[in-house]
Amino acid sequence: MGGHVPASPRCAPVTAADPAAGREDAYRAPVGTHDVLPPESGRWAELVSQFARRAARFGYGLVLTPAFEHVEVFQRVGEGTDVVRKEMYEFEDKGGRRLALRPEGTAPVVRAYIQHRPTPPWKVWYLAPHFRHEKAQRGRYRQHHQLGAEVLGVDDPAVDVEVIDLAQGFLTSLGLSRFSLALNSLGDSVCRPGYLDALRDYLRAHADQLCADSQARLETNPLRVLDCKQPQCVAVIERAPQLLEHLCEPCEAHFEAVQAGLKTLGVPFEIDPRLVRGLDYYTRTTFEFASEALESAQNALGGGGRYDRLAEEMGGPPAPGIGFGIGIERVLIACDSEGVLPTPLPRLDAFVVDALGGGPGGDPEVVALLHELREAGLSADRAYGGRSLKAQTRAADRAGARYLVIVGREEMGRGAVAVRDMESGEQVEVGRSRVVSWLCEHRERLGT
Ligand SMILES: [Zn+2]
Ligand SMILES: [Zn+2]
Numbered sequence: 399m400g401g402h403v404p405a406s407p408r409c410a411p412v413t414a415a416d417p418a419a420g421r422e423d424a425y426r427a428p429v430g431t432h433d434v435l436p437p438e439s440g441r442w443a444e445l446v447s448q449f450a451r452r453a454a455r456f457g458y459g460l461v462l463t464p465a466f467e468h469v470e471v472f473q474r475v476g477e478g479t480d481v482v483r484k485e486m487y488e489f490e491d492k493g494g495r496r497l498a499l500r501p502e503g504t505a506p507v508v509r510a511y512i513q514h515r516p517t518p519p520w521k522v523w524y525l526a527p528h529f530r531h532e533k534a535q536r537g538r539y540r541q542h543h544q545l546g547a548e549v550l551g552v553d554d555p556a557v558d559v560e561v562i563d564l565a566q567g568f569l570t571s572l573g574l575s576r577f578s579l580a581l582n583s584l585g586d587s588v589c590r591p592g593y594l595d596a597l598r599d600y601l602r603a604h605a606d607q608l609c610a611d612s613q614a615r616l617e618t619n620p621l622r623v624l625d626c627k628q629p630q631c632v633a634v635i636e637r638a639p640q641l642l643e644h645l646c647e648p649c650e651a652h653f654e655a656v657q658a659g660l661k662t663l664g665v666p667f668e669i670d671p672r673l674v675r676g677l678d679y680y681t682r683t684t685f686e687f688a689s690e691a692l693e694s695a696q697n698a699l700g701g702g703g704r705y706d707r708l709a710e711e712m713g714g715p716p717a718p719g720i721g722f723g724i725g726i727e728r729v730l731i732a733c734d735s736e737g738v739l740p741t742p743l744p745r746l747d748a749f750v751v752d753a754l755g756g757g758p759g760g761d762p763e764v765v766a767l768l769h770e771l772r773e774a775g776l777s778a779d780r781a782y783g784g785r786s787l788k789a790q791t792r793a794a795d796r797a798g799a800r801y802l803v804i805v806g807r808e809e810m811g812r813g814a815v816a817v818r819d820m821e822s823g824e825q826v827e828v829g830r831s832r833v834v835s836w837l838c839e840h841r842e843r844l845g846t
Contacts, residue, residue, distance in 0.1 A: 430532065430540030440742040441730060446525055448571050449545045449724075453523040456564050458547055461522035463506040465529075469496040471509045474679055474711045485530040487540075499529035503546045503723050504679075504705060505712070511550045512714030518551020528723075539727060544700070548721030553706055555652050558683045558720055559659030561702070565722050566665050569687060569699060572729070573738030576690040577699060580670035581660075582642070583653040584621070586681045587707065589646035594620055596639045604634045621674045627695070640671040649682055656683055679705045683720065691735035692728075699732060700724030747776040747841055749794035751787065753806035758784045764805050767815070767833070771803075774834050776841065778803075794820065800844070801837060 427433055434442055450460070469488055487499040500506055503526055511520055527541050547564055549557050562579070569577060585593060597620045605613055609628040616623060624635055645653065660667055667685075675684050686701030702722025709717035733739040750768045754761040764780060771778035779797055781790040794802055804816040815833050818825040828836045 432539065437741050437744060441739055442726065444739065444742065445572060445726060445729065446545065449523070449568050452564060452568050452571065453547060456560065458521045458523040461507060461510065461524050463510050465527065466497045466499050467506055467509060469498045471505050472498055472501060474505065474708060485532055487529045487531055500526060501528060501530050503528065503544055504548060504721055507548045508550065508708050508712055508719065511717060512709055512712060518717065519557065520550040523547040543726040544723040545726060546721060546723035548719060550709065550717050550719040553718035555655035556659060558656045558704065559663065561720055561722055562660060562685055563663055563665060565687065565700065565724060568724070572733060574732060574736055576736055577687050577732070578690065579665065579667040580673045580686045580688065581667045582670050582673040582684050583645060583649060583682050584674065584680050584684055584703070585641055585645050585649050589644055589649055593639070593641050593644035596644065600638050607634050624672045624674050635672060642671050652682055675701060675703060679708045679711070681706045689732040689735070691732050696728070699729050744798035746779055746797045746799040748778040748801045748803050748837055749797060749799035750778060750780045751790045751794065751802055751804045752780070753787055753804050761805065763810065767803065767805060770834050771837065774838055776837055803833060
């Protein structure tokens with residue numbers, strides 16, 4: 399996508415065949431994947447709902463595309479990039495089709511735009527797993543997850559500002575504050591070719607000082623050399639000609655308008671002339687959010703950019719576009735570093751305790767009451783398997799229940815149940831017919 403978390407370090411060696419493959423325990427999640435379980439998954443739920451609500455406020459609709467596409471969909475992602483060359487999960491299905499698991503988010507959305515021709519501007523957001531056969535290491539997953547947004551059909555710089563604002567405000571809404579926004583323009587088909595010639599000439603003249611990867615990229619994809627973090631390359635890159643000095647007048651005006659828009663909104667940014675990002679289809683605006691709370695090699699929270707020619711290159715109508723992707727796993731590591739978005743504690747409004755001793759299945763009274771509570775909008779649970787009173791109370795405690803609702807024989811004889819406040823220990827008797835509204839009222843009073 400606009401905004402995959404880049405596969406840094408940029409001059410990483412070609413991934414060799416995985417020697418451990420085939421010797422892995424079949425009943426463990428494959429290398430480079432991970433399970434997300436409660437209560438940790440509560441952070442995911444919170445993060446996704448923050449993003450969904452924010453995207454809806456900005457007028458973006460949810461788009462769902464398949465986890466795999468015809469391999470051609472990703473061909474334009476970059477002839478010269480790692481993504482296509484060596485990290486894509488490509489396979490032939492039983493019908494002989496060449497397919498690939500989604501390595502990034504933008505191309506499938508553009509493919510869907512071309513296929514369905516929605517009325518522009520088409521503003522969509524997504525939550526999707528991305529697949530890359532990367533070298534397994536901490537914080538780097540072969541299946542990772544991204545939240546992203548794309549806008550197709552308009553090249554107005556106001557849209558660039560809008561998507562950046564959408565992403566920036568989302569990160570802020572999680573409580574993150576130690577991150578920065580880098581901004582650049584990559585020009586277009588008018589001004590970039592001339593710049594690439596100048597850059598290639600310069601790099602050729604200094605080829606002997608470049609790392610092996612950069613030497614290989616020099617001819618095929620000189621822009622990516624600018625991305626190299628190897629010290630010997632950094633020294634050469636610092637004196638390289640800069641694209642910002644080669645922008646044509648319309649690109650210049652577009653970039654100025656984006657900067658002015660961000661300033662109007664008070665979104666802080668820094669211009670980084672070396673920000674090229676990993677994908678070949680970017681034009682004009684590119685941007686990246688980097689966390690200052692993470693190690694610099696893996697500090698990109700997400701980013702994206704404009705891809706005004708991608709739809710045409712994929713055989714569709716001319717449709718400028720811009721978007722971004724934010725890596726959920728990376729953002730959660732940043733949240734840990736900053737001490738924000740803690741794993742939510744379990745909590746329930748009520749836990750229904752079966753003191754009738756009805757055995758497994760529970761007394762029908764308990765089953766009915768639990769159903770009523772849930773239908774009334776309260777969170778409620780019970781124990782299973784005919785457990786003792788003590789065991790049921792312990793389960794209620796673990797579940798974070800605010801109230802115990804005890805269904806006992808004596809109380810039921812009086813048409814009532816016992817309600818115990820788990821915080822104060824105070825216990826009262828409430829009429830069976832009134833207990834649901836009693837709990838609703840108390841919940842409102844507690845403001846939960
Ligand atoms: Zn290099
Ligand atoms: Zn231009």
